[in-house]
Amino acid sequence: MQKANILLVEDEKNFGIVMRDYLQMNGFSVNWCEDGLMGLSQFHKNNFDLCIIDVMMPKMDGFTLVEEIRKTNPHVPVLFLTARSMREDMLKGYKLGADDYIIKPFDTELLLLKLSVILKRSSSTEIIEEKELSFSEFTYAHQMRLLSHSSGTQNKLSPKESDLLNLLLQNRNKVVSKSTLLQKIWKTDDYFAGRSMDVYIVKLRKYLEADKGIIIENIHGSGYCLKC
Numbered sequence: 221m222q223k224a225n226i227l228l229v230e231d232e233k234n235f236g237i238v239m240r241d242y243l244q245m246n247g248f249s250v251n252w253c254e255d256g257l258m259g260l261s262q263f264h265k266n267n268f269d270l271c272i273i274d275v276m277m278p279k280m281d282g283f284t285l286v287e288e289i290r291k292t293n294p295h296v297p298v299l300f301l302t303a304r305s306m307r308e309d310m311l312k313g314y315k316l317g318a319d320d321y322i323i324k325p326f327d328t329e330l331l332l333l334k335l336s337v338i339l340k341r342s343s344s345t346e347i348i349e350e351k352e353l354s355f356s357e358f359t360y361a362h363q364m365r366l367l368s369h370s371s372g373t374q375n376k377l378s379p380k381e382s383d384l385l386n387l388l389l390q391n392r393n394k395v396v397s398k399s400t401l402l403q404k405i406w407k408t409d410d411y412f413a414g415r416s417m418d419v420y421i422v423k424l425r426k427y428l429e430a431d432k433g434i435i436i437e438n439i440h441g442s443g444y445c446l447k448c
Contacts, residue, residue, distance in 0.1 A: 223249040224269040224339050229259035229285065230301065231277040235324075239272075246332060256280025260288050268296060270339060275302040275309060286316045295378040297338045314416035317378070321412065337407055341379050353389055356448045357431045362386045367427055375427050380405060384420055388436065388446035397443040 226248050230236040233254065240252040251266060253259040257279045263271070271289065275282040286298055300313045303324040313321050319338045322331060353360045357370045365382040367375045377385065383405045387396060402409035402417060421436055421444060428434045434448040 223247060224335075225249045225267065226251070226335075227259060227263055227266070227268040227271045227273075228252045229254075229256060229271070229277065229282070230274045231255055232274075242328060248335075256282065256285040259285055263289055264292070270297045270299065270335065272299050272301050275300055275313075283312060283316060286313075286318070290317060295376070297341075297379075299334065299338065310412050311415055314412060315419050317419070318416070319380070341383070341405075355389060355392065356434050358428070358434070360385065360389065369430050371430065373430065377427075380420055381423055381427075384417070385424055388424075388444065392446050392448055395439050395443050395445045399443075401443065 224247075226243060228236065228239055228243070228250050230239060230252065231254050236252050236254060240250045243250045251262055251268070253262050256277045259271075259273065260280065271286075273282040273285055277285075280288075282300060282302070286300075289296065289298070294317070297319045298317065300318050300321045301324065302309065302321070310321050319341075320334050322334065353362070359368045360366070361368075362382060365377045365379070367377055367385070384401065387401060387404060398414060398417070399409045402413050406413040406417065421438075425436050428436070431448075434446070437445045437447055439445055
């Protein structure tokens, strides 16, 4: 099996070396960079399956780096790594589309589990349905993560966007609880995952706005309902 290729951007030299060696010992291919600019350069030169990015770095901080990465690849999984536990920082990370946020010091076994879940979720191994779903003016292919409109417009969804839309479509015109969505897609229903899901709901609404007959309604205190 091919090794997952990870971009590690961490400015603390000793910590970076330990992280790189630990990940390599556990079967990953790792490209370690010591600052944000170097990380961005390597990202443009290589194909990565996942990025682990420290927040506080010289030359370019982690948030700015991810903003730049998202301009060329909006779907690559990102895990923020930081010593800071400020609520505002976590929210900002999730709004940038981070898949997770781990705070130093952390349990290395927990890190491996998080990486395993993120990589599994971003691959096609969890895709069960292959057929296309048609609803109103759209056609949606879950396996390809492709949302097509009758006008010819197509959007390639991220893994989370795709799984979220798929669950809502499977339960169209029914309320799906936030807890159910979070547990199935984020594997947790904590506060920060909830805020991350809210961001993805906004993205889905933007994709679907071409058809005014489709809405994703927030049922206060219950969950979301895709009406079409």
